[in-house]
Amino acid sequence: MNPVKQLLNEQLSLIAHSLSSPQRLEILEYLSQTERSVDNLSQLVNLSVANTSRHLQVLKQASLVTVRREGKKRFYKLTGNDVTSLISSLRNTAEIHLAEVERLMxxxxxxxxxxxxxxxxxxxxxxxxxxxxxxxxxxxxxxxxxxxxxxxxxxxxxxxxxxxxxxxxxxxxxxxxxxxxxxxxxxxxxxxxxxxxxxxxxxxxxxxxxxxxxxxxxx
Missing domain, CATH: 3.40.250.10 (Rhodanese-like domain)
Structure with missing residues (x-):
């Protein structure tokens, strides 16, 4: 494989990996509404603050979210509307190709x-x-x-x-x-x-x- 193409695919795989967790998808759904603190997100997704932070770090590594600090608190938000569009595309593809999604719908x-x-x-x-x-x-x-x-x-x-x-x-x-x-x-x-x-x-x-x-x- 062309080394440049391989490097590009590795970067794309960061996005794919970040979306491979149902908890991270749920976090993205909440962040698509408004900016939220780690504590608030942990309560919403019913995870410990430590686990929530780990999921957020994966999303941040893939540049799907950004973080700002306010005192000791950290607040996260989506990096853009394109992240919402990405999730919508994922959902649409799943509805077309996954029988279980269609059954649940x-x-x-x-x-x-x-x-x-x-x-x-x-x-x-x-x-x-x-x-x-x-x-x-x-x-x-x-x-x-x-x-x-x-x-x-x-x-x-x-x-x-x-x-x-x-x-x-x-x-x-x-x-x-x-x-x-x-x-x-x-x-x-x-x-x-x-x-x-x-x-x-x-x-x-x-x-x-x-x-x-x-x-x-x-x-």
């Missing part, structure tokens, strides 16, 4: 959603005409770090008590962290049970942002 996700999800393009057009109410189901911290324009932050546990504040004449579109985030599916089911016309966004906030669609910030 059919068994646990598709059956939860009786209506076709709305695409980002359709949502953009309908929101311009004020035809929909957009609900962000993520925690407030993630919402404040970036969200769809004019979205209302309504975490899943608040929907039942706050549903009366929603316009019953508008379709509601709920979105969460990504296409596999069950919060959006649960939110749609709760809203439908309460008499609302509701659908979920085809993907989540990270994919929306990575595609170059407009984003609003609260901080």
């Amino acid at each position: 059919q068994s646990y996700l598709n059956k939860e959603d009786g209506l076709e999800a709305i695409s980002a393009q359709e949502l953009l057009e309908r929101s311009k005409n004020n035809e929909v109410t957009i609900l962000d189901i993520r925690p407030e911290e993630e919402f404040n770090a970036g969200h769809l324009p004019n979205a209302i932050n309504m975490p899943l546990w608040q929907i039942v008590q706050r549903a009366k504040s929603l316009d019953p004449n508008k379709e509601i579109v709920a979105y969460c962290r990504g296409p596999y985030c069950l919060f959006a599916y649960d939110a749609v089911n709760i809203l439908r049970d309460n008499g609302f016309n509701a659908r979920r966004l085809e993907n989540g906030f990270p994919e929306w942002k990575a595609a170059g669609n407009p984003v609003q910030f609260n901080q």
Whole structure:
């Protein structure tokens, strides 16, 4: 093999290796929402701080994340929207070629959603005409770090008590962290049970942002 090509392939393998852990994929999903500390990530992924740090070092070696220090704390974030696009490509390829992924999709996700999800393009057009109410189901911290324009932050546990504040004449579109985030599916089911016309966004906030669609910030 050409030595230059071999060196290039070795570098590419760093990326492949960094994505070979389900824990690291989960960490990347959380970081695609907002910057997070090591302590916060360890709680979210249910790992020790030491194990979380080791996973982050692998991701940092592959240049998928960057780190900044604030006192004794370390905060990590993705190096760019291209990392989100990389994960999306990995997910799409798995859905096409891995039978187990297709089975899980059919068994646990598709059956939860009786209506076709709305695409980002359709949502953009309908929101311009004020035809929909957009609900962000993520925690407030993630919402404040970036969200769809004019979205209302309504975490899943608040929907039942706050549903009366929603316009019953508008379709509601709920979105969460990504296409596999069950919060959006649960939110749609709760809203439908309460008499609302509701659908979920085809993907989540990270994919929306990575595609170059407009984003609003609260901080």
